[in-house]
Amino acid sequence: MTTVVNQPAPGGAARQAAGLPRLLPAAPEDLRAHLARYGPAPYRNQAGAFIADVEASGLTGRGGAAFPVHRKLAAVARAGVRPARGQQGRTVVVANGAESEPASRKDELLLQLAPNLVLDGLQLTAEAVGAAEAHLYLHYAPGPQILRALAERAARGLDRVAVTITQAPPRFLAGQETAVVNRLAGGPALPTFQPPRVSERGLGGAPTLVQNVETLAHLALIARYGPRWFRAVGTVTEPGSMLTTIYRPDGKAHVREAAIGTPLQTLLDDGAEVQAWLVGGYHGTWLPVPDAAGITLDNASLGRFRAAAGAGVLAALPSGRCGLTEAARVTRYLAAESAGQCGPCLNGLPRIAAALAELAGSGHRRQTLTDLKRWSGLVEGRGACNHPDGTVRFVRSALAVFEPEIQRHARGHCSARDRAPFLPLPPGMPTSEEDWN
Amino acid sequence: MNTAFWYASRATGIVALLLLTAVLVLGILVNRQGRLPGLPRFAVTDLHRNLSLLSVAFIVVHVLTAVADTYVHIPLISAVVPFASGYERLWLALGAVSLDIMLAMIVTSLLRGRLNRILWRAVHLLAYASWPVAFAHSIGSSKDLQQGWMLGLAVACAMIVAVAAIWRLAHAARQVPRARRVAAIFAQHRAGQVTR
Amino acid sequence: MAETLRVNPIQCTGHGVCAELLPELVTLDEWGYPVIDPGPVPPVLDRDARRAVSACPALALRLVSR
Numbered sequence: 273m274t275t276v277v278n279q280p281a282p283g284g285a286a287r288q289a290a291g292l293p294r295l296l297p298a299a300p301e302d303l304r305a306h307l308a309r310y311g312p313a314p315y316r317n318q319a320g321a322f323i324a325d326v327e328a329s330g331l332t333g334r335g336g337a338a339f340p341v342h343r344k345l346a347a348v349a350r351a352g353v354r355p356a357r358g359q360q361g362r363t364v365v366v367a368n369g370a371e372s373e374p375a376s377r378k379d380e381l382l383l384q385l386a387p388n389l390v391l392d393g394l395q396l397t398a399e400a401v402g403a404a405e406a407h408l409y410l411h412y413a414p415g416p417q418i419l420r421a422l423a424e425r426a427a428r429g430l431d432r433v434a435v436t437i438t439q440a441p442p443r444f445l446a447g448q449e450t451a452v453v454n455r456l457a458g459g460p461a462l463p464t465f466q467p468p469r470v471s472e473r474g475l476g477g478a479p480t481l482v483q484n485v486e487t488l489a490h491l492a493l494i495a496r497y498g499p500r501w502f503r504a505v506g507t508v509t510e511p512g513s514m515l516t517t518i519y520r521p522d523g524k525a526h527v528r529e530a531a532i533g534t535p536l537q538t539l540l541d542d543g544a545e546v547q548a549w550l551v552g553g554y555h556g557t558w559l560p561v562p563d564a565a566g567i568t569l570d571n572a573s574l575g576r577f578r579a580a581a582g583a584g585v586l587a588a589l590p591s592g593r594c595g596l597t598e599a600a601r602v603t604r605y606l607a608a609e610s611a612g613q614c615g616p617c618l619n620g621l622p623r624i625a626a627a628l629a630e631l632a633g634s635g636h637r638r639q640t641l642t643d644l645k646r647w648s649g650l651v652e653g654r655g656a657c658n659h660p661d662g663t664v665r666f667v668r669s670a671l672a673v674f675e676p677e678i679q680r681h682a683r684g685h686c687s688a689r690d691r692a693p694f695l696p697l698p699p700g701m702p703t704s705e706e707d708w709n
Numbered sequence: 710m711n712t713a714f715w716y717a718s719r720a721t722g723i724v725a726l727l728l729l730t731a732v733l734v735l736g737i738l739v740n741r742q743g744r745l746p747g748l749p750r751f752a753v754t755d756l757h758r759n760l761s762l763l764s765v766a767f768i769v770v771h772v773l774t775a776v777a778d779t780y781v782h783i784p785l786i787s788a789v790v791p792f793a794s795g796y797e798r799l800w801l802a803l804g805a806v807s808l809d810i811m812l813a814m815i816v817t818s819l820l821r822g823r824l825n826r827i828l829w830r831a832v833h834l835l836a837y838a839s840w841p842v843a844f845a846h847s848i849g850s851s852k853d854l855q856q857g858w859m860l861g862l863a864v865a866c867a868m869i870v871a872v873a874a875i876w877r878l879a880h881a882a883r884q885v886p887r888a889r890r891v892a893a894i895f896a897q898h899r900a901g902q903v904t905r
Numbered sequence: 906m907a908e909t910l911r912v913n914p915i916q917c918t919g920h921g922v923c924a925e926l927l928p929e930l931v932t933l934d935e936w937g938y939p940v941i942d943p944g945p946v947p948p949v950l951d952r953d954a955r956r957a958v959s960a961c962p963a964l965a966l967r968l969v970s971r
Contacts, residue, residue, distance in 0.1 A: 618890055618891060625895075626895070704889075
């Protein structure tokens with residue numbers, strides 16, 4: 273049973289000062305409360321000025337890839353100004369709210385509590401890249417807060433570009449950039465081959481900016497308070513704050529905004545005994561707990577264990593559970609979510625999942641581990657998207673961290689005292705073309 | 710001289726029909742990733758492409774010699790424009806339709822990299838229309854093919870094409886749709902393990 | 906101008922013609938899909954590489970300049 277709880281920083285520092293929280297109010301804010309707190313979105317009416325501020329702020333994407341936001345903005349703006357043959361200089365902006373990771377709840381919560389911040393960010397980026405078309409992409413039908421926000425903004429004439437809402441299927445790959453564009457164009461949420469990148473040729477052939485909703489919220493604040501304010505928290509190379517979805521050993525999910533560079537121990541510890549941490553969600557990395565205890569929430573620190581923060585999903589696996597079984601369950605989910613378009617991924621991921629399931633069973637053949645390692649090497653980098661790469665990262669780190677458990681299972685034992693599933697996974701697997709629409 | 714042209718036109722027409730039969734079967738073989746015994750994989754693709762060009766070469770001679778033969782008047786344009794000929798109007802029209810489709814297939818294939826994939830595929834699928842139309846043209850306009858061992862030859866070609874087309878259709882019917890492919894691999898892998 | 910061989914894995918259906926024509930740079934994995942050398946194509950293999958690109962029945966192979 274999980275509950276989602278927003279945890280503001282104690283003391284409630286003034287928003288314009290360095291502190292947290294920056295993004296999440298304690299309760300959903302309607303337009304009036306939003307305007308009272310922040311004022312209207314500061315349009316610049318001057319090409320390039322906003323992008324320069326974003327560059328100075330050092331903001332990276334909060335959807336998982338951590339790509340420097342100013343570079344994406346500049347690329348789309350540039351492609352719009354110098355259109356390719358056959359294009360008319362249109363650009364498109366998309367607010368990507370399809371967080372796709374079953375374990376991530378931050379985008380959903382952000383859109384409930386502060387939809388106007390996200391929508392401000394969408395309008396500001398539309399202005400920055402000269403877009404006349406804006407989309408909001410969600411896994412679910414838009415909730416009352418989003419609909420109310422859009423209606424209130426329309427009534428006040430706040431939005432320069434109309435926003436179209438499109439629903440994404442509940443697929444792991446639905447939030448991938450090219451899958452987003454594919455779905456917005458009326459097709460299935462399936463990745464397509466790049467090049468061309470969507471920032472050069474995306475929706476309807478126009479350069480398309482796809483940005484995570486949390487990134488847009490940060491942009492809305494940077495526009496008001498400037499890059500220096502943004503850099504007041506975080507590290508020098510990775511400034512700012514990020515929303516994390518945290519699973520402590522008690523199993524409850526919390527969404528919490530954390531300054532980049534916060535020790536993971538602070539975020540994940542609840543006093544219970546922990547055997548491993550999972551950082552970066554289901555395409556992320558397992559970390560051994562005593563060794564990784566000093567790690568902080570920034571890619572420089574996480575990189576020492578070949579990990580990255582991703583979209584901020586952090587889990588602490590308590591000692592009484594079987595990490596191998598958890599990894600096998602997740603890997604089976606990841607295999608089932610393959611688009612099935614590329615030979616290596618289609619053939620490799622189900623076999624990898626089956627092998628891991630065998631390791632998590634009682635006694636396994638010697639050949640299985642060899643096969644698993646060979647298949648992992650075969651799928652990396654050979655798909656149209658990075659689904660196989662992310663899956664392999666998850667699997668390899670599980671094999672390393674849960675190696676002692678593999679040995680125990682080989683002899684028919686298991687160290688788990690609690691066999692209930694820990695990591696959240698949706699039931700069933702996609703079976704028809706409609707499941708991707 | 711006319712007789713020579715006449716005989717040449719009949720002969721090249723028959724050879725063209727044989728070549729086109731081979732081209733269509735090879736095309737199906739390429740799609741099914743089939744092999745010709747003793748030959749490497751690229752031979753199937755290369756043969757398919759080369760023979761299609763050779764077929765058109767034979768058809769060009771077939772048309773030019775028929776036009777050059779002054780015993781009957783066949784305007785050159787009737788090779789690509791149906792019903793432009795007074796002589797054997799219907800049968801020549803079928804020939805023109807078949808040749809038009811072939812030319813479209815070859816032009817789209819030469820420009821394949823620059824064209825929309827769906828367009829290329831749609832035009833290429835017209836092969837299944839082009840061959841029967843060419844066959845009807847052949848049987849209808851050639852007395853040679855209407856009797857004796859030549860008739861047997863023509864019927865054999867038709868049967869080979871029919872078998873190949875059924876094979877192709879059967880595969881299309883059995884093909885696992887994309888959304889079920891992963892499940893199929895899971896099942897395949899489990900079955901493979903049980904037999905170990 | 907250095908060029909590398911790239912395959913579009915969505916279009917590729919594992920015909921294997923590329924591996925036959927360019928074994929120096931392309932091998933097939935256990936499922937019949939091409940594993941391609943990521944480095945630049947040596948000039949001596951340039952013609953063979955172009956032939957492989959042209960021969961692919963799925964038109965999945967391409968030469969891209971760095």
